[in-house]
Amino acid sequence: MKVxxxxxxxxxxxxxxxxxxRFADDIVLPRMLHMKLLRSPHAHxxxxxxxxxxxKSHPGVHxxxxxxxxxxxxxxLPVTQDEYPLAPQxxxxxxxxxxxxxxxxxxxxxxxxxxxxxxxxxxxxISNPEEALAKAEPRIHAYSELGNIHRLQAFEFAAGxxxxxxxxxxxxxxxxxxxxxxxNTHLPIExxxxxxxxxGEGKLTLWSSTQVPHYVHRSLARVLQKPATxxxxxxxxxxxxxxxxxxxxxxEMVVAKAAVMLGRPVKICLNREExxxxxxxxxxxxxxxxxxxxxxxxxxxxxxQTLVDGGGYGSYGVASTFYTGALQTVTYELPRYKFxxxxxxxxxxxxxxxxxxxxxxxxxxxxxxxxxxxxxxGVDPAELRLQNVLKANSLTANWLKIGSIGLSECIRQVVxxxxxxxxxxxxxxxxxxxxxxGSYLCGAGLPIYxxxxxxxxxxxxxxxxxxxxxxxxxxxxGQGSDDVLVAIVAEVLGIDPFDVRCVTGDTGMTPVxxxxxxxxxxxxxxxxxxxxxxxxxxxxxxxxxxxxxxxPDRLTxxxxxxxxxxxxxxxxxxxxxAEEKFGTLGSVGSYxxxxxxxxxxxxxxxxxxxxSYTACVVEVDVDPATGxxxxxxxxxxxxxxxxxxxxxxxxxxxxxxxxxxxxxxxEEQIFRRLPPQLSSALVHKIPSLLEYKSLTSLxxxxxxxxxxxxxxxxxxxGAKEAGQGPLLPVMPAVANAIYxxxxxxxxxxxxxxxxxxxxxxxxxxxxxxxxxxxxxxxVPYPEPVIVPPPWEGGDGNALKDFEKNxxxxxxx
Amino acid sequence: xxxxxxxxTVNGESHEVSFAPYKTLLELLREDLGLTGTKHGxxxxxxxxxxxxxDGVPQLSCLVLALECExxxxxxxxxxxRGAELHPLQAAFADLGAAQCGYCTPGILITAxxxxxxxxxxxxxxxxEAVSGNLxxxxxxxxxxxxIEEAAxxxxxxxxx
Numbered sequence: 001m002k003v004x005x006x007x008x009x010x011x012x013x014x015x016x017x018x019x020x021x022r023f024a025d026d027i028v029l030p031r032m033l034h035m036k037l038l039r040s041p042h043a044h045x046x047x048x049x050x051x052x053x054x055x056k057s058h059p060g061v062h063x064x065x066x067x068x069x070x071x072x073x074x075x076x077l078p079v080t081q082d083e084y085p086l087a088p089q090x091x092x093x094x095x096x097x098x099x100x101x102x103x104x105x106x107x108x109x110x111x112x113x114x115x116x117x118x119x120x121x122x123x124x125x126i127s128n129p130e131e132a133l134a135k136a137e138p139r140i141h142a143y144s145e146l147g148n149i150h151r152l153q154a155f156e157f158a159a160g161x162x163x164x165x166x167x168x169x170x171x172x173x174x175x176x177x178x179x180x181x182x183x184n185t186h187l188p189i190e191x192x193x194x195x196x197x198x199x200g201e202g203k204l205t206l207w208s209s210t211q212v213p214h215y216v217h218r219s220l221a222r223v224l225q226k227p228a229t230x231x232x233x234x235x236x237x238x239x240x241x242x243x244x245x246x247x248x249x250x251x252e253m254v255v256a257k258a259a260v261m262l263g264r265p266v267k268i269c270l271n272r273e274e275x276x277x278x279x280x281x282x283x284x285x286x287x288x289x290x291x292x293x294x295x296x297x298x299x300x301x302x303x304x305q306t307l308v309d310g311g312g313y314g315s316y317g318v319a320s321t322f323y324t325g326a327l328q329t330v331t332y333e334l335p336r337y338k339f340x341x342x343x344x345x346x347x348x349x350x351x352x353x354x355x356x357x358x359x360x361x362x363x364x365x366x367x368x369x370x371x372x373x374x375x376x377x378g379v380d381p382a383e384l385r386l387q388n389v390l391k392a393n394s395l396t397a398n399w400l401k402i403g404s405i406g407l408s409e410c411i412r413q414v415v416x417x418x419x420x421x422x423x424x425x426x427x428x429x430x431x432x433x434x435x436x437x438g439s440y441l442c443g444a445g446l447p448i449y450x451x452x453x454x455x456x457x458x459x460x461x462x463x464x465x466x467x468x469x470x471x472x473x474x475x476x477x478g479q480g481s482d483d484v485l486v487a488i489v490a491e492v493l494g495i496d497p498f499d500v501r502c503v504t505g506d507t508g509m510t511p512v513x514x515x516x517x518x519x520x521x522x523x524x525x526x527x528x529x530x531x532x533x534x535x536x537x538x539x540x541x542x543x544x545x546x547x548x549x550x551x552p553d554r555l556t557x558x559x560x561x562x563x564x565x566x567x568x569x570x571x572x573x574x575x576x577x578a579e580e581k582f583g584t585l586g587s588v589g590s591y592x593x594x595x596x597x598x599x600x601x602x603x604x605x606x607x608x609x610x611x612s613y614t615a616c617v618v619e620v621d622v623d624p625a626t627g628x629x630x631x632x633x634x635x636x637x638x639x640x641x642x643x644x645x646x647x648x649x650x651x652x653x654x655x656x657x658x659x660x661x662x663x664x665x666x667e668e669q670i671f672r673r674l675p676p677q678l679s680s681a682l683v684h685k686i687p688s689l690l691e692y693k694s695l696t697s698l699x700x701x702x703x704x705x706x707x708x709x710x711x712x713x714x715x716x717x718g719a720k721e722a723g724q725g726p727l728l729p730v731m732p733a734v735a736n737a738i739y740x741x742x743x744x745x746x747x748x749x750x751x752x753x754x755x756x757x758x759x760x761x762x763x764x765x766x767x768x769x770x771x772x773x774x775x776x777x778x779v780p781y782p783e784p785v786i787v788p789p790p791w792e793g794g795d796g797n798a799l800k801d802f803e804k805n806x807x808x809x810x811x812x
Numbered sequence: 813x814x815x816x817x818x819x820x821t822v823n824g825e826s827h828e829v830s831f832a833p834y835k836t837l838l839e840l841l842r843e844d845l846g847l848t849g850t851k852h853g854x855x856x857x858x859x860x861x862x863x864x865x866x867d868g869v870p871q872l873s874c875l876v877l878a879l880e881c882e883x884x885x886x887x888x889x890x891x892x893x894r895g896a897e898l899h900p901l902q903a904a905f906a907d908l909g910a911a912q913c914g915y916c917t918p919g920i921l922i923t924a925x926x927x928x929x930x931x932x933x934x935x936x937x938x939x940x941e942a943v944s945g946n947l948x949x950x951x952x953x954x955x956x957x958x959x960i961e962e963a964a965x966x967x968x969x970x971x972x973x
Contacts, residue, residue: 009907012914013907014906016905016906016911016917017889017901017903017905017906017917017921018849018889018892018898018902019848019849019850019888019918020849021914023851023915025848025852026842028843028846028848105832107832188915189851189853189913189947190851190915191852237913237914239851239913239914240913241913271855272853272858478912478913478914479912480912647907647909648912650909651950651951651952651955654951654952654954654955655912655950655951655952659949688854688858689854689856690854690856690858694947697940697941697943697944697957698940698941698944700940700952700953702954
């Protein structure tokens, strides 16, 4: 390897340190107008009347839009097309956009918002899942499955009905625990911005801080009822995403419509408060785990129930809900598994995907419960995990195909480096260590909308100057996707990464890539890039072989040369001979994940070409007098398959540690009721960067990062993801460390000093030293879909289909 | 509203600007002078993304009224490089992974520059404290600390005492 595995300045590094990276709000176009959105002050209401006349005649105002201008609904998932760019009638959270003003500047647009008169009929507010379960009316969405329950899911991965219950009954131990994970938000430092403009041909271009230009492109075509060929979406480099720019957003639709109507460029940049309303962040999830364990410490079965607070719209919620259960099987051997989930609608900003998408919540529960299991059985928590780690190249109970697993080595590394054996349980009161593990996807196996096309495409152009240009729809959100793309092309062609030009995230210029989400970019784009680069390399090799008199497959491409022993051409010379022989040089590559063996309805969430693994040890100091928690050090080992650029990979892991600690200790997206004289509305408690607490540089501990390379055959050069997986073990490791330090269980996040103090008081008064949820409400989960696991005679289908098939075979 | 007139120095060049008088220094830089390298994350003085140097002192440009800047000298990220050559802080940030998405980067670079000008050999604790008003959601700060330390070393080599 000449490029991969070596620490390099990222290809876009210079632009970032000189202020030249052009984020969406940095775009300024001649004759550009500015847009502001009027948002609902009520959490739940019907618009009875909306009067825009005064606003329209305000000096400097060019256009006022309302819900009437947008007859077509949209939504990121085909099954939940439940949002309008501007609400036509029904508003579902404080901040739901109802009107837009386009004016000569932001100041004028803001003034004109105050001139719009809206008469609302205020409806009762559904503020939390228990209320949503109890009250079918007022209904937040007519399409929800049952009252205000958006979606119900139930699966039993076992030979037959109640088999999991049977397993639990027969287990030596059954652990039953409730956990709660509070919602939180992405908090990218860049506020969402978008600029729309008509080009010289009258076609629409939208520049946006989006992680998913392809989905925005499709949605714009639908909402504006314009041909997709007349719309170009350019994803500007994102100033942080973390999932917060994965949804198709109201403001993108509205600003585009305004530009089309006015024939002038229009810009919107959300303010920080609006970013909190847009949200699409971590779902609050209540969880009930019942886990069976043998005397020897082997897991026998698990029954997991989740109750998911979705907020006011669908967003990614159906997928997020599946993800609260889909990946419980990919870390440890789990013979039988039952999973029931419900997502409810509430009158709060919609929840969606945040780093880890639906999996950090159950991962927290599972890993804290494992700590309790180890304690009860008198086993070391690291040993308990090592004993249960899934084997490489196996199938899980829910039919996920696992490739390489470097988890055991990850556990051994963090145990060794943290001095675990000599320090766990031995650090004295107030100090402790906690260990946890995690696993994540390297890209979702299926696209968001059903199709059989590739999930990503890469195109290469090469000319006689030796210039290589690589095109891909992938989106640079700071994670380094441009650098991965360039590095892989440079590695295959044996050239310097800085000699590759890269064009990404532009639906008008680049092949489709579904976007920067589900940790899919390195694996999918990387595989497509290898395919494209190998094709062009083959052409160059054939042309060079004729010149050098050497068989093409004996030629090496490295250091800007094409050579065999002393026979050598420069890459530029070889490219010239190839252009002579084949004409203009270009190639394409694409990638579609392997088909998953799961065949049951619901099997689409969870499959991935590969899974990454992480182990983490967190050290804490807990002040028993104040409950204050400090984290002096974190050890983390991540199974990355192969490292493409160690500087960036380490940055992804340490950024995950940061965000994980921040979620564990302080981040929460929470709401309060205004007093009755102020409308009693349910409002965001703290829509500001100052009051939404997150870790600062002063709170950040030293991090010891180890990258474990266990290459996966499905991945480009074996490289797995690094952006999301390393977050997962951090939160439970903190909770487990607090138990080691002061002997109290905090079974909900965030773990704040008041909760620690409360638990310490309970401990002092002889009560169970635990703070966490105390009951799980009755949820009308449906009869589970029964899917026999591979080792119980299953074939990947649900039992009913499986038996139908058997009958068909028996009676031809 | 009538425009206001102002004379100030930005990155060593003097400017006469005509602008809407309600604007902050941040807006003046980004909208009237086209210097979009300075970023904003809150416009409330919470995130540090908009830090610039005013007469050598780091200031949150979203909290400074442009009208207050008559005759002052402002330095932004665009003024850090020496011609085409990156400032050692910029080079170290680019090389060592201190800029991921790059959005908080200009504010942190400017803050670090002020620190190193006052204290050429700061301890890790001083660096941590100096950038504690700059929020970064990507890096976990480790590589930022290391880049500032590396830049201090490179600067010391450039100007041996």
